[in-house]
Amino acid sequence: MALYDIQALNFTYPSQKESALKNIDFSLDEGEFVTICGLSGSGKSTLLRNLKTALAPHGKKEGIIFYKNDHLSDVSELIQAKEIGFVMQSPDNQTITDKVWQELAFGLENMGVKRDEIKRKIAEMTACFDMYDWIDKRLCELSGGQKQILNLACVMLLQPEVLILDEPVSGLDTIAAQEFMQMLTKINHEFGTAVILCDHSLEYAFSVSDRIIVMERGEIISDNTPSKTSEFLWQTKNPLFNALPIGAKIHYLAGGKPEGVPYDISSGRISLKKLISGKELKPVIHKEYEYNKDDIAVSVRNIYYRYSRNTGDIFRGLSFYAYYGSVTAILGANGTGKTTLLKNILGIIKPYIGKISLNKNSEKNPTLAYFPQDPRALFIADTLEKDLREITNDDEAIENALELFGLMKLKDHHPYDLSGGEQHKAALAKLLLKKPDILLLDEPVNGADVRTKRDIGLILRQLCERGICIILISHDMDFCAEYADRCTQIFDGEIFDTVSPHIFFSENMFFTTSARRLARNIIDEAVTENDIKKSLGIKKIYDDNSGTKDRLKNIYDERTAKSTKKNSSAVLSIITGTMFILSALAFLGLGGIALTGNTDTVPGYIAGITAIISLVSGMILGRKEKRIEISKIKRNGKGIIISLIVMFAAVPVTIFIGIKFLNDSRYLFISLLIMLECMVSFTFIFEKQKIPTREIVLICVMCALCVMSRAAFFMFPQFKPVTAMIIITGAALGAETGFIVGAGTMLMSNMIFGQGPWTPWQMFTMGLIGFISGVFFGIDRIPKTKYTFCLFGFFAALVIYGGIMDPAALIMSHIELTLDSAAAYYIAGFPLDLIHAVSTSVFLFLASSGFIKKLERIKKKYGLTHERQLSFNN
């Protein structure tokens, strides 16, 4: 019986004309191991996601998918969740909870499995996957490879019939990837679980798969056994041929027979020996990189570094030099401090002993550019072109950068909608616009397919010719051997001497390129695939690279950049600044009147009037300002109504009962009761409501983000953007979400900074701010400009937060609550409230429109609005 039988499947994303899948026909038998390969964008992920209803993308679907002789759509989601296991690419994104044991239990809890059975199953799985040592750990303490194995274990706990894996190893280093693949083959062999694996590196797939499906532009172009597939790739000159294991590649290129194609190193060596027998080998000549002392770009001399006082040294007397016009590759295991070294060179962190200096290449100081491990850290705008404009306004340079990486037709796309390889290229394009003299690259080809790797490698060589200094960290040894001038390795706080790649890789036996492993003692000098090819006399086919040089030159050329920056923002900030000072004075004055009771105090009047003027002027200014578009959230609205009833009915009743029966002397008790009522009713409604999974996730993301926003402003201690973030959340995601995020943020934040008697007050106050913000900005008549946000923020911080939290201290300490005492406390806390208010409104002034724009995109993507859901690739 076939597990899957797919007949004439067509699929088109909503906003696209061309189908992502065309006439897909294939079937999967029980216990079969099938690999789907293809370059990025060939429709692999779309196909895999269509195999499970819970993950199926939105779009037009034709054709039939049978799962165990039933239509997939008729198979209940519960059975699908159990029987169809899915592992995604990113080890990080698919983890859900905080601790390993929680993560393991998650799927079983969803199935409603009893506690003892969960325990037994987890015990079994930890033994099988050998992860007993990490069960107590937090997920953030695991490495990428461990996380991916955990994800596999979580899926296996549900005892699936078939495992679907979407590029599970493309983000992992070689050793972790091997380990993962071994685990996968073990599962396939020993438990008979069928596997559909999709991968763009075919390093492992050929030796373990029963069948290989090749996809191109949404179509299956080949579906056959590994040996026939490799023959097909070779015959059709498919670009995927380059992704084959090296032994197979050499076998075909050197004219080996179609039978007995080697897919692993040991059979590859046998085949290579056969191929060279009787042939005359050409000598492999390695060009030794010769450096000139004057070309020194980065010198790191004898540095000592540690993360904090009590941890051990990461670097102990490390010295390292890099030169202009060369690519220096740094290798080494995870956690040896490769990224830390780059950060030291960048100057973000400083060694406690030793010196790092950057030498000039020309008359000006060298410009540095850093390529982070996740290139998406570089993107900020909503289209690729706008993103590049963050660096420069030079149209010609931008155009050349886009052309250089072949991204011209994607310039209006959102950077996050690009595929992995395109994102790598876009990030490099952005960095090149800075015209860097020293380029620091942290894993620039991690998870990239063969074509992207080659493109990036060739551009790095061109940059070198221009005299740029490139320092590269990569797990990809073949990439380093091919494109680096010098290689080195960090180990135990020290760094080895930098040597040419051929020396570096020929000294090692295990930690070396696959070409070296293949050709060791056979063609002993060869360390790269090209070396082997050369010595066998296989011609290297060069791609047409003309134009690259000119484009690079065009990017680096100095042109008088057009300055199009407006100065109006400075004027606006001054206006708002004065506005705040005025309104602050106004509030002070009004407070003064309330306190003294002397209504004839002139300053009070003046203050009152200026308050009104500033408010009105704010509104007028706001009228001209561009409106911020906020779309309505899909919601039945019942939750808000019930919670409003609770708030406005239960609160007075509680106060009444308090006054009537408790003689009004137990303020603490009454106020706690009120807060509990509000929060419990909210929680109850929240618990009962059926909220889409994505919305739950988004709420958690916003809570975590609000807490972390404190950490981002580490250089401004009094500046806490939490209130502003909660206001934005409430406005963009609605009153209910605003309340939950507000209250949740304070709970979580106090989990880190310490809970106290103030926790319930803070939770209630922040929840209230989020709620009011949601209600206020939900009213259609309110003009939603950054000025309204600004004023609302000022009001919320000064009146709501200050107004509740200051007297709360009074209530907590049992001091008699009167108008006088409350006012005294409020005034005592006023200076701090004012700082809070000003920082909140400044933050909102600068950030509200940008943040809401981003949240709008996310709302569409998550399908929270009434609009049609955005399509997304990947």
Place this chain on the structure above:
Amino acid sequence: MRSFKEFHPLTQALFFISVLIATMFDMHPILLMISIIAAALYTGYIGGIKALLKTMELMLVTSIMIIIINPLISHEGITVLAKLPDGNDLTLESIIFAAAAALMMSGAVYWFYCINRTFTSDRIIYLFGKITPKLALMISMTLNFMSKFKSHLEELKAARYSEKTSSKLINSINIISSLLQWSAENAVDTADSMKSRGYGLKKRTGYTRFKLTSYDVVYMLIILLADFYLWLLISTGNLSFSYYPFFEIESNGITAMSGYIVYAVLCVIPFFTDVKGDIKWRYMTSKL
């Protein structure tokens, strides 16, 4: 031999709720003293002098504010020390009351330090899980997101480090903005992964690693009995006191004494179990 840190979350919660309610709702001076001494003792035991001083520092401003402001607004009490500029009396009683209030706040903050150290996140998740499983899962998810964001924040700081074009403030805003985008886009995968593992299809069971032992039950009974006796005495007026019009502790008899002792026993439970465990451990290892 288990230390208080390893108690079942329900036992811990019952203990902390009991002492916090007693500390924060009843201003009896002797009960306050007992509570703050016990809290400080345990704080010192688990966090050392450093924790004691740091927590004290945290409360200093609030305490000073209470002690200054209360005499200015409250003029009850019969012992007049001086006349205030606005014509009202400065009384000894109002200062004593403020001092007691400051003491109460400090006691509460010490107890909260103990909570933060012993009542860890998975215990909070467990308790929430009993009442509202959805929120419990969300807390766990938020903690996971926070650790993910923290490491990405470092990467963002590095990636944006060389931007000399903008001010520090704008740069920080850009960093959060970028973090927002990154995290929300990635979280789509998290949501998909949840759905793929069957979230929301059936009523969830809550798996927990905590097991209620007989040991826990005994301690819970002790705590409940102590609570019952204490509040019985309070409600029958056996532990009455007054700050105004003059400071007086009206309860001195044997009943009151027994109340103090019971309360003291309740408050030192964490300290007692930990010290007892330490001694027993040493004794056992020394015999080996």
